[in-house]
Amino acid sequence: QKEVEQNSGPLSVPEGAIASLNCTYSDRGSQSFFWYRQYSGKSPELIMFIYSNGDKEDGRFTAQLNKASQYVSLLIRDSQPSDSATYLCAADSNYQLIWGAGTKLIIKP
């Protein structure tokens, strides 16, 4: 059973600090990795995707991938209250996405 694991949280971070979200995956064949943000009662919204080992930056967001350790992370710099949401990690496996259960992030003003 191919899996993506995330800490369910909640992860509480002060406003302005860096939020660090982590994810591990079991399928060594996965090539593409995705971070989605989901507000309560809403559908997921793609934040970033990453294919290559290393870091990928987009504004306040940085995705990090380590294929040897089967580990993906998302850093959110200068966290804002509007970043409070559930963050879902997903990995492609046999042309479908395998999703983690999400980490609930709370940004405290």
Add this chain to the structure above:
Amino acid sequence: ETGVTQSPTHLIKTRGQQVTLRCSSQSGHNTVSWYQQALGQGPQFIFQYYREEENGRGNFPPRFSGLQFPNYSSELNVNALELDDSALYLCASSPRGYSQETQYFGPGTRLLVL
């Protein structure tokens, strides 16, 4: 707004009934994927339709079936509803098969089975 619409927004059914959920894809997108998201869980892939053909299926029983129309809108049908089918059903459209990086989700249909 992503341009992907779903109907209805909410639905209540009883065990054993059948349900049809609908999705209109974003203009220019020929691929629709359906997901089931139970409370507190991540989405689970049900199946994908590409140019009116099923293009991949997750670990769901045959009572979950689908259809894609020539205008690329799609339906998800669930027969013999079970209590565990209560979930948020999401559809996502993309401009071509397997392009998850350009996949846009609709607002979802929340199904409650009593």
